[in-house]
Amino acid sequence: MIKILAACGAGVNSSHQIKDALETEMGNRGYEVTADAVMVKDITEEMMAHYDIFTPIAATDLGFDPKIPVIDAGPILYRMPAMAEPVYDQVEEAIKAMK
Amino acid sequence: MSTIIHFANTVFQPIIDLGAAPMMMIVLTLIALIFKVKFSKALEGGIKLAIALTAIGAVIGVLTSSFQDALTAFVRSTGINLSATDVGWAPLATITWGSPYTLYFLLIMVIVNIIMLVMKKTNTLDVDIFDIWHLAFVGLFSIYCGANLLIATLLVIFIGVLKIINSDLMKPTFNDLLNAPESNPMTTTHMNYMMNPVIMVFDKIFDKLFPWLDKYDFDAAKLNKKIGFWGSKFAIGIYLGIFIGLLSGQGPKEIFTLSFTAAFCLELFSLIGSWFIAAVEPLSQGITNFANGKLKGRKLNVGLDWPFIAGRAEVWAAANVLAPIMLLEALVLPGNKLLPLGGIIAMGVTPALLVVTRGKVIRMIIIGALELPIFLWAGTLSAPFVTATAKAVGAFPKGISQNALISHTTMEGPIEKFLGYLVGNASQGDIKFILYALGALALYLLIFIWYAFQMKKRNAEYAAKAAK
Numbered sequence: 218m219i220k221i222l223a224a225c226g227a228g229v230n231s232s233h234q235i236k237d238a239l240e241t242e243m244g245n246r247g248y249e250v251t252a253d254a255v256m257v258k259d260i261t262e263e264m265m266a267h268y269d270i271f272t273p274i275a276a277t278d279l280g281f282d283p284k285i286p287v288i289d290a291g292p293i294l295y296r297m298p299a300m301a302e303p304v305y306d307q308v309e310e311a312i313k314a315m316k
Numbered sequence: 317m318s319t320i321i322h323f324a325n326t327v328f329q330p331i332i333d334l335g336a337a338p339m340m341m342i343v344l345t346l347i348a349l350i351f352k353v354k355f356s357k358a359l360e361g362g363i364k365l366a367i368a369l370t371a372i373g374a375v376i377g378v379l380t381s382s383f384q385d386a387l388t389a390f391v392r393s394t395g396i397n398l399s400a401t402d403v404g405w406a407p408l409a410t411i412t413w414g415s416p417y418t419l420y421f422l423l424i425m426v427i428v429n430i431i432m433l434v435m436k437k438t439n440t441l442d443v444d445i446f447d448i449w450h451l452a453f454v455g456l457f458s459i460y461c462g463a464n465l466l467i468a469t470l471l472v473i474f475i476g477v478l479k480i481i482n483s484d485l486m487k488p489t490f491n492d493l494l495n496a497p498e499s500n501p502m503t504t505t506h507m508n509y510m511m512n513p514v515i516m517v518f519d520k521i522f523d524k525l526f527p528w529l530d531k532y533d534f535d536a537a538k539l540n541k542k543i544g545f546w547g548s549k550f551a552i553g554i555y556l557g558i559f560i561g562l563l564s565g566q567g568p569k570e571i572f573t574l575s576f577t578a579a580f581c582l583e584l585f586s587l588i589g590s591w592f593i594a595a596v597e598p599l600s601q602g603i604t605n606f607a608n609g610k611l612k613g614r615k616l617n618v619g620l621d622w623p624f625i626a627g628r629a630e631v632w633a634a635a636n637v638l639a640p641i642m643l644l645e646a647l648v649l650p651g652n653k654l655l656p657l658g659g660i661i662a663m664g665v666t667p668a669l670l671v672v673t674r675g676k677v678i679r680m681i682i683i684g685a686l687e688l689p690i691f692l693w694a695g696t697l698s699a700p701f702v703t704a705t706a707k708a709v710g711a712f713p714k715g716i717s718q719n720a721l722i723s724h725t726t727m728e729g730p731i732e733k734f735l736g737y738l739v740g741n742a743s744q745g746d747i748k749f750i751l752y753a754l755g756a757l758a759l760y761l762l763i764f765i766w767y768a769f770q771m772k773k774r775n776a777e778y779a780a781k782a783a784k
Contacts, residue, residue: 227663228590231620233593256626257627275494277626278628295443296601
């Protein structure tokens with residue numbers, strides 16, 4: 218099971234859209250994926266250590282360098298499948314690299 | 317005419333009589349179907365909205381009934397009358413979405429956005445359907461204060477058009493803040509950025525009088541890292557429980573109960589907020605598909621919810637520092653009735669500060685502290701409306717004191733709430749309010765025009781830099 222961390226302002230809107238989209242699309246591509254949505258400000262190094270991929274909306278300054286792959290998932294929010302596709306591809310590549 | 321009214325009553329009255337949650341389930345499902353959403357998805361959204369409405373009412377009930385006695389004792393022992401409970405954004409969003417007028421204002425703004433795009437008055441397609449509630453809140457508040465639907469609609473369109481124009485004005489700044497290329501389509505029509513004009517006035521004063529303060533800017537990310545869980549929702553609930561418990565003379569057992577109750581309520585508000593956002597999701601996708609279908613081939617910017625800049629640490633550093641400042645201000649501010657709780661992390665305040673100051677964190681904090689009273693007064697002003705609306709949609713518990721009020725300390729669009737109040741009262745024909753409303757609307761527009769001019773100058777500088 219691949220664990221993905223999505224993050225946004227309140228941890229309820231944009232990050233949930235990213236979480237739902239990634240779980241659905243990666244499931245369609247045959248990967249077992251689970252994603253959590255949190256507030257950006259609540260992310261710590263300790264929390265990040267429990268995940269395999271970090272998918273923020275845009276460049277995120279956390280005060281530390283994440284040790285897991287960071288994939289910009291903002292285009293998922295545009296609600297246009299063609300623009301979200303490259304994000305899904307990057308996530309898939311990251312998963313393949315882990316296996 | 318009477319036949320039509322009789323027919324409408326026959327069809328709609330039984331649905332209205334079911335109560336707000338079932339009614340909104342039916343209305344949201346039907347509207348989603350109109351936008352060609354699959355029936356199962358449309359119904360799923362409708363059911364989630366009904367569940368969110370029911371749940372938010374239950375949690376407001378727990379919070380207000382737990383704090384009712386302590387707040388009364390707090391007022392008695394301190395003499396500070398902060399009698400309205402700050403429940404944060406999620407209950408207000410859910411309550412606002414509990415009104416069918418919100419869907420009406422949404423449809424109006426979708427049409428306005430498409431017209432502006434077709435007429436090339438904007439380059440932004442707003443897909444942040446969920447946040448229409450900020451604007452709908454202003455429309456509903458003006459109706460509560462006396463406006464008819466036409467006046468409320470005109471007010472919503474007026475502010476809505478400026479919001480869309482603002483999204484175009486801010487676009488190059490977002491690219492700068494995100495270090496993103498010109499091709500990045502992200503922008504936003506979010507209501508919190510309508511404070512930009514006021515913040516820019518303060519920022520210009522800073523430029524003239526206190527530019528030396530900028531050299532004291534600190535590393536925002538490091539501060540946030542140090543704060544860690546101490547700034548989380550449940551930690552804030554604990555602080556406020558202890559604060560109110562101590563000042564109202566409660567015993568240790570009661571203080572612990574208050575603290576843990578506030579903590580779990582704040583956590584649950586966010587959780588329920590996420591259900592309700594999920595409820596609107598099928599409709600959001602349906603509307604976006606519809607609008608994209610009308611604008612084939614056009615390269616557009618995309619209006620998102622504000623948090624695509626939440627990765628900038630200054631947003632959170634300023635919010636963390638402003639939280640205790642707001643608490644102190646709330647205690648001494650004349651006319652304020654709100655004790656900060658659910659809205660104490662000022663997410664509705666700091667993104668606009670970031671955009672105008674472009675990340676100068678000392679300016680963000682000082683200007684934020686100066687503008688917070690506007691938010692507290694607007695929250696106090698709208699508390700009777702919020703409470704009445706919560707009761708109307710069944711999201712306010714029975715058995716709570718009739719005088720108990722709920723509101724939100726840092727809700728986006730405080731100035732727009734004052735406009736809603738003035739326009740609503742002016743609609744009653746009172747000449748004093750008509751003059752106030754006209755003056756306020758003119759001032760609001762003028763300061764926006766000045767701000768737009770400043771942003772165009774800023775954007776020309778970005779363009780010149782990119783051309784080098």
